[in-house]
Amino acid sequence: MEPFLEFIRENLGSPGLAILISNPQFAFIQLLNSISMGMNYFIIAAGLSLIFGVLKVINFAHGAFYMFGAYITYSVTELMGLSFFWAVLAAAIGLMLMALIIERCLFQFIYDKEHLMQLLLTFALVLILGDLAKIIWGTDQYSVAYPAGLAGATNLGITFYPSYRLMLCVLGPAIFIALWLFIERTRWGRITKAATQDRDMLSALGINVPVIYTIVFLIGSALAGMGGALASPFNSPAPGMDANIIVECFVIVIIGGLGSLWGTFVGALIFGLVFNFGSVIVPNAQDVFAFLLLLIVLLIRPWGLYGRAESEGQ
Amino acid sequence: MTTSSPKLFSETIQPHSLLDVKNLNKNFAGFQAIDGVNFHLFPRERHAIIGPNGAGKTTFFNLLTGHLQPTSGQVLYKGHSLRQLAPHNIVRLGLARSFQLINIYPRMTVFQNIQVAVIARNKKHFSFFKSANSLFQRESEELLELVTLVEEREVIAGELAYGKQKQLELAISLASNPEVLLLDEPTAGMSTSETNEAISLIKEISSARSLTLLFTEHDMGVVFGIADQISVLHHGKIVATGSPEEVRNNTTVKNIYLGDGATDGQS
Amino acid sequence: MTDPIDRAGIILCLISLATLILIPAVGSNYLVDVTTEILIYSLFALSLNVIIGYSGNVSFGHAAYFAIGGYTNAILLTTYAWPLVASLLASITVTMFITGIVAYFCTRLTDIYFAMLTLAFSMLVWAIAFKWRSVTGGDDGFVGITIPEILDQRINFYYFTVLVVVFSTWILWLICHSAFARSLLAVRENPTRAGFVGINTRLMRWWAFVVAGTFAGLAGALFAMLHRGMYVESAFWTQSATVLIMTLLGGMFSFFGPAIGAATLFLLERITNEYTEYWPTVLGLILIVILLFLPDGLVGLVTKIRNYWTREH
Numbered sequence: 001m002e003p004f005l006e007f008i009r010e011n012l013g014s015p016g017l018a019i020l021i022s023n024p025q026f027a028f029i030q031l032l033n034s035i036s037m038g039m040n041y042f043i044i045a046a047g048l049s050l051i052f053g054v055l056k057v058i059n060f061a062h063g064a065f066y067m068f069g070a071y072i073t074y075s076v077t078e079l080m081g082l083s084f085f086w087a088v089l090a091a092a093i094g095l096m097l098m099a100l101i102i103e104r105c106l107f108q109f110i111y112d113k114e115h116l117m118q119l120l121l122t123f124a125l126v127l128i129l130g131d132l133a134k135i136i137w138g139t140d141q142y143s144v145a146y147p148a149g150l151a152g153a154t155n156l157g158i159t160f161y162p163s164y165r166l167m168l169c170v171l172g173p174a175i176f177i178a179l180w181l182f183i184e185r186t187r188w189g190r191i192t193k194a195a196t197q198d199r200d201m202l203s204a205l206g207i208n209v210p211v212i213y214t215i216v217f218l219i220g221s222a223l224a225g226m227g228g229a230l231a232s233p234f235n236s237p238a239p240g241m242d243a244n245i246i247v248e249c250f251v252i253v254i255i256g257g258l259g260s261l262w263g264t265f266v267g268a269l270i271f272g273l274v275f276n277f278g279s280v281i282v283p284n285a286q287d288v289f290a291f292l293l294l295l296i297v298l299l300i301r302p303w304g305l306y307g308r309a310e311s312e313g314q
Numbered sequence: 315m316t317t318s319s320p321k322l323f324s325e326t327i328q329p330h331s332l333l334d335v336k337n338l339n340k341n342f343a344g345f346q347a348i349d350g351v352n353f354h355l356f357p358r359e360r361h362a363i364i365g366p367n368g369a370g371k372t373t374f375f376n377l378l379t380g381h382l383q384p385t386s387g388q389v390l391y392k393g394h395s396l397r398q399l400a401p402h403n404i405v406r407l408g409l410a411r412s413f414q415l416i417n418i419y420p421r422m423t424v425f426q427n428i429q430v431a432v433i434a435r436n437k438k439h440f441s442f443f444k445s446a447n448s449l450f451q452r453e454s455e456e457l458l459e460l461v462t463l464v465e466e467r468e469v470i471a472g473e474l475a476y477g478k479q480k481q482l483e484l485a486i487s488l489a490s491n492p493e494v495l496l497l498d499e500p501t502a503g504m505s506t507s508e509t510n511e512a513i514s515l516i517k518e519i520s521s522a523r524s525l526t527l528l529f530t531e532h533d534m535g536v537v538f539g540i541a542d543q544i545s546v547l548h549h550g551k552i553v554a555t556g557s558p559e560e561v562r563n564n565t566t567v568k569n570i571y572l573g574d575g576a577t578d579g580q581s
Numbered sequence: 582m583t584d585p586i587d588r589a590g591i592i593l594c595l596i597s598l599a600t601l602i603l604i605p606a607v608g609s610n611y612l613v614d615v616t617t618e619i620l621i622y623s624l625f626a627l628s629l630n631v632i633i634g635y636s637g638n639v640s641f642g643h644a645a646y647f648a649i650g651g652y653t654n655a656i657l658l659t660t661y662a663w664p665l666v667a668s669l670l671a672s673i674t675v676t677m678f679i680t681g682i683v684a685y686f687c688t689r690l691t692d693i694y695f696a697m698l699t700l701a702f703s704m705l706v707w708a709i710a711f712k713w714r715s716v717t718g719g720d721d722g723f724v725g726i727t728i729p730e731i732l733d734q735r736i737n738f739y740y741f742t743v744l745v746v747v748f749s750t751w752i753l754w755l756i757c758h759s760a761f762a763r764s765l766l767a768v769r770e771n772p773t774r775a776g777f778v779g780i781n782t783r784l785m786r787w788w789a790f791v792v793a794g795t796f797a798g799l800a801g802a803l804f805a806m807l808h809r810g811m812y813v814e815s816a817f818w819t820q821s822a823t824v825l826i827m828t829l830l831g832g833m834f835s836f837f838g839p840a841i842g843a844a845t846l847f848l849l850e851r852i853t854n855e856y857t858e859y860w861p862t863v864l865g866l867i868l869i870v871i872l873l874f875l876p877d878g879l880v881g882l883v884t885k886i887r888n889y890w891t892r893e894h
Contacts, residue, residue, distance in 0.1 A: 056693075058693055058696075058697065106869075109873070110872075115639075115692055115693045115696070116633075116639045116696075117872050117876075119639065119641070119693070119696060120822075120825070120826070120829070120868060120872055121868070121869065121872050123822050123865075123868065124864075124865040124866070124868040124869045124872070125865065126865075127861035127862060127864050127865035127868070128861070128862050128865040128866070130861055131859045131861050131862040131865075132862075134859075135859075243817070243818070243819060247700070247701075247704050247818060250697055250700060250701060251701060251704075254694075254697050254698070254701060258693075258694070258697075284712050285712055287704075287708035287711065287712065288705065288708045288709055288712055290708075291701060291702075291704055291705035291708055292705065294701050294705075295686070295701075295702075295705065298686060298698065299686070302689045302690055302694075303690075303694065379777070400776065400781065401773075401776030401777045402776050402777075402779045402780055402781045402782070404777075405776075405777055405778060405779035406779055410777065410778075411777055413773075413774075417771060417773060417774045417777075418771065418774065419766070419767050419770035419771050419774065419775075420770060420771075421770055422766060422767070422770060426763065426766075426767075427767075429763065430763055430764055430766075430767040430775070430778065430780075431778035431779075433760045433763060433764055434764060434775075434778045434779040434780045435778070435779055438760045439760060439761060439763075439764035439780055439785065440761055440784075440785075440788065441759055441760040441761055442755070442756050442759050442761045442788075442792075443755050443756065443759055444759050444760045444761075445755075445758055445759060445760075446758055446759055446760045446762065446763035447758070449760050449763075486774065486778060487777075487778075489778065490778050490779050
């Protein structure tokens with residue numbers, strides 16, 4: 001018991017909370033940190049959620065896709081000397097291509113298999129892709145420069161804030177709206193949505209369901225690649241980054257409710273808030289907070305904030 | 315809520331009903347599947363629920379066993395409300411059911427299928443160190459005999475013929491030693507000979523074990539072969555209740571079946 | 582599904598036991614060390630199979646309970662200098678207790694939701710072990726565990742492990758062939774039907790989870806003693822995945838399958854590491870092969886070959 005009490009004593013006395021209350025500027029920066037981080041995570045987790053929503057596959061390799069996105073950005077900007085914008089595009093397209101190969105060679109055979117099998121097959125991919133990245137990029141930690149024009153800080157009146165992170169705060173909602181419009185307002189989107197409900201009906205209507213699966217998988221993977229590219233300036237590409245991000249994405253989509261885009265958005269924001277404010281109040285305990293948050297949400301809503309109950313629960 | 319003629323309404327004659335349904339409603343997103351149903355099941359009855367396809371038979375059934383929760387109204391078993399009760403607690407009260415679609419343990423042997431139910435009834439399913447193999451062997455075998463599956467004892471249940479799987483399911487339901495047995499379409503999908511066998515089997519068992527039987531069925535041959543009471547469900551309402559003879563001569567019932575094309579109304 | 586207690590089975594068990602007892606007499610130190618570790622992983626995999634094979638729920642966070650057992654034992658033995666037996670019993674109890682709480686939440690869900698939730702819980706355990714530096718040593722690990730002098734001897738520790746693992750396996754064997762396990766299989770096969778014969782399906786799955794977690798904790802406690810240390814990697818989700826692969830490789834539909842899988846995978850890793858640093862790729866390929874071609878694992882393969890052989894002759 002004693003070390004536990006000591007732990008509490010050490011951390012509760014932390015000045016973080018006092019600063020947060022007495023210094024609104026500091027609190028505002030933390031808020032922006034939370035949002036920019038949350039939006040970066042949203043972009044990645046949205047891909048995971050979208051793929052689960054339609055394909056009903058939890059893709060463990062999503063984290064590896066993210067890592068590849070970050071590595072590709074490094075190669076395109078630092079080695080080929082192209083601008084950051086092209087690097088993000090290259091990451092998204094590169095991941096689409098990779099996803100296409102993986103989907104055609106592997107995934108398409110497992111859609112009707114048990115969930116355990118699907119889960120483990122994607123885990124096999126994690127292992128193989130991790131080694132592949134090691135073969136291509138080695139085990140060094142690389143740094144990616146902030147894009148020109150976004151490297152500085154912007155004056156927000158109350159405080160200065162890094163322009164790049166502000167850009168994320170805008171880009172995240174933009175991508176959310178774009179995805180939402182795609183799903184709600186386009187024919188393809190409606191078909192995709194229908195595919196989450198009833199695959200058999202769609203095939204009966206003469207719609208090529210496998211093609212929808214492929215497209216959704218490509219879009220989801222492109223989001224992971226893009227998320228990795230966008231994270232690379234502050235999250236240096238290095239081996240092992242895939243294993244951490246995937247679990248954090250899981251936390252987000254479970255909080256929001258698996259397969260719900262809005263839920264993922266909300267989950268990512270909450271995650272960002274808890275992570276940043278948590279680390280101010282109790283330094284170094286942000287991970288613990290994140291998982292505790294998950295626990296509390298699931299206590300109240302077992303299927304996440306916006307998730308629907310399993311149709312055949314017990 | 316019954317709109318049937320008064321002479322068919324036998325509620326006041328028998329005093330102690332086992333199962334009482336009071337003003338039951340079930341609404342699926344605007345669709346009124348069950349509409350103000352009142353229903354009583356009396357001891358030793360063999361009561362059939364009939365009605366055209368989509369009349370709400372299976373929904374009604376699932377409401378009775380707590381598989382679905384009603385929008386409003388009550389289901390009382392011996393005066394206890396079944397609302398919010400988990401399936402295992404409902405079974406403990408003496409109410410067992412079978413399913414329209416085959417519902418067995420496909421990768422276990424026939425014997426094990428039945429044995430599990432016997433283990434559960436004897437509340438031995440939390441015995442961590444009691445070896446399973448020889449447990450309740452005699453009791454399980456008696457049930458096998460009852461449904462004539464002795465020869466298939468060691469067959470993997472999923473590999474049985476369809477009719478035999480239905481028999482197995484019946485045995486599983488019986489293993490919990492119920493007072494009331496609810497059978498959802500007991501002969502659905504069976505061949506004619508299998509159906510005839512099933513009818514005599516069900517009759518035999520229900521009288522041997524003094525069971526109260528409630529079942530849904532679309533095959534009128536089965537209905538008139540087994541039931542001594544029939545309720546007719548139409549558009550979520552019970553429109554007639556009575557003996558087979560009474561129902562056969564009821565004008566409302568005739569209208570429903572003949573008016574609706576009488577696809578499965580002819581026996 | 583169940584292993585018949587036939588004569589061949591008993592003979593096989595006796596031979597294995599005799600081999601285990603004789604290994605230190607004939608084998609090198611290296612062999613003794615490897616066997617000790619394999620035994621621990623076997624217990625770990627066997628425990629996992631209670632959830633996966635028998636209750637049909639895939640836990641993706643089983644490493645958490647391994648780690649809880651390991652850390653508890655490490656802390657009690659070293660920081661508080663408890664005697665071994667008390668420390669081991671306390672490790673088991675603590676793991677059991679925590680597993681019980683986690684299982685309460687996890688068994689509310691099934692299938693993929695269950696898997697995700699177990700994963701999240703294990704990462705919570707990992708995060709605590711990682712950040713609670715003053716107690717667990719954080720990412721440096723908990724090093725320098727003191728164990729009773731008599732077990733400092735390699736051979737003594739080996740026999741101690743054999744004793745604990747064989748005894749635990751025997752207990753697990755009893756549980757997996759009990760009325761409980763038979764009912765649990767019914768829950769796995771058809772939860773709706775099981776509910777309607779009077780089985781409280783959620784409580785059954787809760788117990789399966791607790792049994793599995795408890796024995797994983799014991800395996801973790803042994804692991805900590807063997808390595809004289811406990812490290813956060815043991816709680817990371819990839820460790821959970823590894824033990825899951827062990828279970829599948831051996832075959833989750835047989836009692837001893839996971840132990841065989843643990844031994845095979847462990848040896849394969851040792852051998853592969855002699856030649857290449859890309860063990861993960863090899864593991865990934867093994868996994869794909871099992872998933873696509875060997876759904877019942879090595880035990881299933883042997884059964885298939887034996888059936889084929891007996892039909893031919």
